[in-house]
Amino acid sequence: MDPRSREFKTKLDAHITDEERVRGPIDEGVYADEPDGTDPGEPGTEITRYADKAMFEAEEIADIMPQVTLLVATPDPLGAVAAMSMMYEGRVIRDLGVVTDEERIHYWSESFKTHLKAPWEAIDLHFLVEGVSRAFTHQMVRQRTAVFAQESMRFAVKEKIAARPGPIIASKRQTREAWEDAIENVWEIYNGLIGAGIPAEEARGLLPHDTLTRLHYKTNLRNLADHLGNRLCTQAQFEWRMVATALRQAIYAHGERYFSADDPSKTSNSNWQFRTLAGSSIFQPVCFSLGRCPFNADFDRGCTIRERVERGEFDLIEEAEWLADPKAGWVR
Numbered sequence: 451m452d453p454r455s456r457e458f459k460t461k462l463d464a465h466i467t468d469e470e471r472v473r474g475p476i477d478e479g480v481y482a483d484e485p486d487g488t489d490p491g492e493p494g495t496e497i498t499r500y501a502d503k504a505m506f507e508a509e510e511i512a513d514i515m516p517q518v519t520l521l522v523a524t525p526d527p528l529g530a531v532a533a534m535s536m537m538y539e540g541r542v543i544r545d546l547g548v549v550t551d552e553e554r555i556h557y558w559s560e561s562f563k564t565h566l567k568a569p570w571e572a573i574d575l576h577f578l579v580e581g582v583s584r585a586f587t588h589q590m591v592r593q594r595t596a597v598f599a600q601e602s603m604r605f606a607v608k609e610k611i612a613a614r615p616g617p618i619i620a621s622k623r624q625t626r627e628a629w630e631d632a633i634e635n636v637w638e639i640y641n642g643l644i645g646a647g648i649p650a651e652e653a654r655g656l657l658p659h660d661t662l663t664r665l666h667y668k669t670n671l672r673n674l675a676d677h678l679g680n681r682l683c684t685q686a687q688f689e690w691r692m693v694a695t696a697l698r699q700a701i702y703a704h705g706e707r708y709f710s711a712d713d714p715s716k717t718s719n720s721n722w723q724f725r726t727l728a729g730s731s732i733f734q735p736v737c738f739s740l741g742r743c744p745f746n747a748d749f750d751r752g753c754t755i756r757e758r759v760e761r762g763e764f765d766l767i768e769e770a771e772w773l774a775d776p777k778a779g780w781v782r
């Protein structure tokens with residue numbers, strides 16, 4: 451028997467009272483005790499740790515900060531926006547090669563001045579997002595204008611601790627240590643359950659919301675911008691701000707990697723376009739584009755920048771106030 455399974459079997463046995471030992475199964479149906487010989491605490495002699503053949507070991511999450519890779523993107527993003535915008539003026543573009551860089555910049559800049567945001571949907575973005583909590587992915591997949599493929603914790607077994615505390619827990623030694631103790635304890639029991647033949651779909655129930663995971667995220671620029679606007683609001687969970695920063699870096703890195711002007715082997719030098727996207731104002735709370743705060747219901751939270759937003763004093767707002775302060779939604 452796997453030593454971890456043996457150790458865990460001892461722990462499981464400690465939870466069985468003498469009365470239960472004599473009485474046997476205490477309930478009928480799926481929650482009844484297993485018949486003798488199939489007790490999950492007795493995995494037998496077979497040298498396999500996974501009860502369900504569909505289970506596999508999750509690839510380790512090496513970095514506990516969010517990591518984003520832009521896998522695929524529209525290769526001439528601002529050319530596509532320009533071509534669609536030109537249609538509004540009756541100009542027919544059949545080859546992006548005839549669109550000049552001046553036109554790309556012009557229509558990109560004009561697209562911020564109109565409510566007609568359809569041309570932004572011409573820019574497809576397919577990201578891999580890693581090192582994000584299950585709490586975060588639960589929120590992320592609420593976006594209906596994107597498609598996702600998430601690492602399954604029903605089948606992927608988390609062999610190593612992969613979790614990150616929130617920034618406020620992490621900032622104090624006592625709270626961080628208490629969190630670490632609890633995480634280690636939970637992970638030990640999770641691994642023990644897996645070793646004792648419990649399927650991951652049940653064992654995962656013990657793992658915390660802070661468990662780190664990964665997912666593919668395919669959207670387009672219009673819907674990314676809408677989503678970032680809402681989720682970069684100070685009342686959204688702080689992790690979004692870390693992920694937004696990583697998304698931005700990923701767009702930048704994609705241009706460097708595939709479209710660098712300095713690399714003659716690259717087919718096109720649209721690197722500057724990805725820099726433009728990464729540096730654009732879509733990476734800001736929605737109030738910056740609306741010119742007002744759209745979160746004013748009784749059930750909305752407070753915000754340290756709202757009063758200046760309502761006075762139109764955007765120049766007086768430092769980026770760090772909404773991007774780096776996890777308590778920015780605490781005021782009333």
Ligand SMILES: Cc1cc2nc3c(=O)[nH]c(=O)nc-3n(C[C@H](O)[C@H](O)[C@H](O)COP(=O)(O)OP(=O)(O)OC[C@H]3O[C@@H](n4cnc5c(N)ncnc54)[C@H](O)[C@@H]3O)c2cc1C
Pocket residue numbers: 592593594595596680681683685686687
């Ligand atoms: C700060 C914050 C706090 C939140 N707190 C909670 C919470 O406590 N509990 C909770 O359950 N959720 C919460 N949410 C999630 C929120 O309720 C939305 O589900 C989520 O933000 C997706 O927003 P959406 O519907 O605008 O976007 P999407 O679902 O991505 O849709 C994008 C846009 O497409 C259009 N659209 C898509 N589908 C339809 C449709 N079927 N009919 C009509 N139009 C459609 C709409 O114009 C919509 O704005 C929170 C979100 C934020 C930003």
